[in-house]
Amino acid sequence: MESTEHLNKFKVGSVPTLYYIPDFISDSDQKLLLNHIYTAPVSKWKSLKNRRLQNWGGIVHEKGLLPQDLPPWLTNITEKIKEELLLFPSAINHVLINEYLPNQGIMPHQDGPAYFPVVAILSLGSPVIMDFTPHASLADNTSNNDGNLQNYPPFSIALKPCSLLVFKDTAYSDYLHGIKDCEIQQYDAAVNAGEIETHDEDSKVIHRSATRVSLTCRVVSKVHRNLFRF
Numbered sequence: 682m683e684s685t686e687h688l689n690k691f692k693v694g695s696v697p698t699l700y701y702i703p704d705f706i707s708d709s710d711q712k713l714l715l716n717h718i719y720t721a722p723v724s725k726w727k728s729l730k731n732r733r734l735q736n737w738g739g740i741v742h743e744k745g746l747l748p749q750d751l752p753p754w755l756t757n758i759t760e761k762i763k764e765e766l767l768l769f770p771s772a773i774n775h776v777l778i779n780e781y782l783p784n785q786g787i788m789p790h791q792d793g794p795a796y797f798p799v800v801a802i803l804s805l806g807s808p809v810i811m812d813f814t815p816h817a818s819l820a821d822n823t824s825n826n827d828g829n830l831q832n833y834p835p836f837s838i839a840l841k842p843c844s845l846l847v848f849k850d851t852a853y854s855d856y857l858h859g860i861k862d863c864e865i866q867q868y869d870a871a872v873n874a875g876e877i878e879t880h881d882e883d884s885k886v887i888h889r890s891a892t893r894v895s896l897t898c899r900v901v902s903k904v905h906r907n908l909f910r911f
């Protein structure tokens with residue numbers, strides 16, 4: 682794969698490897714994307730217990746993707762992500778769009794095995810805090826890695842509108858990621874706390890007063906062209 686040196690200035694935190702790229706898209710791109718998302722057929726929305734989502738690119742099975750072409754308004758952004766990161770082995774072919782009201786979140790989880798282990802998340806709307814926690818088996822643990830003791834600290838990251846978060850390696854494979862379902866989120870442990878402008882220096886909190894929408898962009902390497910040979 683190509684060099685990732687061009688991304689070094691966006692690296693955040695101490696765990697390999699997270700990149701946070703503020704203002705990855707412009708405000709007018711954000712408006713255009715939100716407009717496409719909210720004019721999609723109502724049937725595109727799937728309601729879960731504590732959020733809604735749209736699935737684009739096809740159905741992900743354990744054994745791969747039953748593909749469906751992404752619409753041009755999505756390939757515009759997925760192609761930009763692929764070209765600017767140089768971290769994906771092929772075109773991004775799956776996009777999950779999650780919508781969160783201010784009191785909604787996503788349980789700590791790990792992305793499924795069907796995905797190539799790099800994820801790019803574009804954030805729109807309200808800022809939120811995403812928490813990374815090591816797998817239970819690694820918490821408070823140290824492991825020997827090339828003769829060095831390595832530990833797995835929990836950490837958080839603030840996700841502002843128009844930003845792109847990318848994670849891979851240990852952060853992808855040994856951590857769970859999630860967003861708390863509360864309107865007021867603390868961020869003093871955030872690896873990019875400096876990103877957030879605050880009116881009140883003492884209370885490092887984000888008030889989620891608006892809806893957040895995110896685009897989780899990934900590659901499913903195994904694609905099934907023929908349903909009957911699935």
Ligand SMILES: O=C(O)CCC(=O)C(=O)O
Pocket residue numbers: 777779787792802811858895897
């Ligand atoms: O909305 C987000 O930022 C996270 C979404 C996510 O983790 C996922 O779709 O797997």
Ligand SMILES: [Fe+2]
Pocket residue numbers: 790791792858
């Ligand atoms: Fe995820």
